């Protein structure tokens with residue numbers, strides 16, 4: 001299996017992308033921003049190109065291409081369900097617009113109507129805003145469950161606290177909605193234990209699988225104890241090696257069947273009269289109004305086919321080793337603080353590591369990693385403000401003792417964020433080594449680098465002499481102009 005894994009690992013679009021750096025060197029980009037969006041798998045790219053020969057609208061009926069498109073788009077739904085081990089009798093899969101965010105908003109609206117008498121949505125303190133704000137908007141009340149505390153470092157969702165809240169509020173809870181994996185620390189939550197607790201207390205479980213699906217095996221149904229099955233699962237194709245693909249929702253049909261779909265329009269009705277319309281009973285038809293992102297869904301399914309062939313257990317094992325080794329090496333670097341429990345045996349994590357370098361702003365470190373090391377990372381709060389703020393509280397308290405009130409706000413802004421290095425299956429030990437080397441270099445040369453940068457009026461770090469010229473590095477207009485010129489020759 002290692003052989004196939006390595007071949008697939010080397011077959012992603014963008015692994016050889018080169019940029020010119022602040023010191024004039026032109027080097028290969030090391031992409032460590034997969035938690036935001038992954039690179040595209042070669043197999044999916046190629047499958048989509050092939051499919052375009054047959055592309056047609058799935059709402060057309062009788063011509064060859066319409067039939068092929070419809071058949072392949074249906075296959076994409078089935079592939080998602082089988083990849084996630086969701087029984088097709090019980091569950092449906094439908095695709096949504098803007099990634100997981102669209103899917104979670106949709107489910108929050110579904111549950112607002114499904115059990116209107118229940119007021120409470122339970123989530124955790126480590127949620128991405130997309131698995132927090134929709135529940136605040138559509139449930140009357142949201143309870144944030146705190147996290148385990150390992151000597152000041154946060155871990156998984158605190159199950160005792162959750163159980164207590166479930167017990168105290170029994171009969172009033174719409175659902176528990178939790179992330180499978182944190183997009184900040186990569187910490188993995190025990191979702192099947194949480195499912196069992198939720199079901200034991202007469203409510204549902206929704207899992208935000210945005211950071212889980214590409215890294216861990218998922219089993220939605222078929223657990224020996226059926227209380228460990230999940231009721232709904234959401235994920236994003238652009239975080240699953242298929243940029244340009246839609247988000248996906250997997251949900252129990254009986255929940256959806258009970259209420260009118262939130263979105264209406266073409267393709268999801270059996271008949272329309274001037275005074276009424278009859279919604280299709282079919283899944284996923286009734287949940288997908290309008291022309292879907294057909295090619296995107298097919299590309300996503302192609303990725304899942306490849307991942308399944310390699311095996312998610314295998315992928316998880318390889319990635320766990322990479323993360324664990326990287327964690328160990330980063331822990332040795334002076335002046336670096338890693339967020340979240342770092343002992344893998346206490347708190348397993350997947351795919352990402354967030355950190356700060358002492359006395360350096362996260363924006364400055366991310367800029368140096370890019371400008372001098374060609375390492376692409378994300379910084380700031382990663383759309384998880386409550387979680388990030390909770391973790392940097394100690395830094396803030398320290399800041400308040402040193403600063404007067406006027407300077408506090410500035411210091412707060414300066415410190416309210418982290419740097420996140422995140423991994424996909426294309427990342428190797430070499431990439432991790434590059435990161436560790438760069439972090440050591442920055443940590444040892446903090447003053448040198450700090451003197452080279454200043455903050456612009458928008459709060460971004462700008463180099464004193466090096467300006468990245470995006471148009472020089474790449475421009476679609478130039479590409480298209482060149483393409484058209486060639487046609488004219």
Ligand SMILES: Cc1ncc(COP(=O)(O)O)c(C=O)c1O
Nearest residue numbers: 098099100101128130183210236
């Ligand atoms: C855990 C988690 N949930 C939800 C989202 C939102 O996903 P999308 O941007 O695809 O809507 C993200 C995005 O980073 C995430 O990491």
